[in-house]
Amino acid sequence: MDKTIVIALGGNALSPAGEEGTIAQQFRHTRESLGAVVDLAADGWRMAIVHGNGPQVGNALMRQAISRSTVPPLPLGVLVAGTEGWIGYMIQQSLQNALARQGVQRQVVTMVTQVVVDPHDPTLVHPSKPIGRAMDEAAARALADQIGSEVAQSQHGWRCVIASPRPIEIIEAPMIRALVAHGHLVIAAGGGGTPVYRHPTLGLEGLDAVVDKDRAAAILGSDIHADVLLILTDVEGVYADFATPQQTLLPRLTASQARELLTSGQLGAGSMGPKVEASVQFVQNGGRRAVIARLDRGRQAVAGEAGTEIVAD
DSSP, X not given: OOOEEEEEEOHHHHSOTTSOOOHHHHHHHHHHHTHHHHHXXXXXXXEEEEEOOHHHHHHHHHHHHHHTTTSOOOOHHHHHHHHHHHHHHHHHHHHHHHHHHHTXXXXXXXXXXXXXXXXXXXXXXXXXXXXXXXXXXXXXXXXHHHHTOEEEEETTEEEEEEOOOOEEEETTHHHHHHHHHTTOEEEESGGGOEEEEEETTTEEEEOSOOOOHHHHHHHHHHHTTOSEEEEEESSSSOXXXXXXXXXXXXXXXXXXXXXXXXXXXXXXXXXXXXXXXXXXXXXXXXXXXEEEEEGGGHHHHHTTSSSEEEEOO
């Protein structure tokens, strides 16, 4: 039986908090993050890879704020497309080199991807998605004023927050599905994809927002008929009572159990919550299972030996 998987990698895995975030550092972290991808490619899995871009698109906005008196600024949607290209390039090249060292003959391609959202999504007027680096409150507010965003306090300081509408449809899904079916490894919907909406006369038009990459990965998984959605992050999996002395790793959840956990408020709206929501959506739309696991435990997670598995009821 053919095995198809969508793997979601966080942008923070490529640019961790507390680092300067140079391109050399990001290439190094990219190489370090691909162990599970290489293993699964060697095992014969057909694959699409989705990556985040929170730190990178935030830095792009900061660069614009610094240079806006010299060169015209670009819209946020265009910056998202830009990060799809250059983060995809880092992953593509790093993966090509790693596969060659292992003697695995697989082709890798990056596809700039448009993701349809509702132009009337209420989140467009209530920004909540943190991007960029943490800073002190005054610096964050000054940057937010320049780029037209809002701010929110995070674990490491203050960050800019921007609109993050829910994805509805992936425009390039048929091409991604065809490439994956031919055995190619496709990097797609990077940063959640570039958000667009359907204008009644103009056709596709961009929006200044970002799409959650885990939610986009769930839709892509359904579109390419994936068996598994693997969400790789910086914790072992889903915990009950997270960050308390009573926290307990949950190795397996049904969709209804996961929904109960979401409504209980035990999962953060900007951290584990979207991952669990995406996992539930994927299995309810026909996916066999979703797994949330630590970055270096991807292969074990797919084998059922690590992380949290979420399945339909």
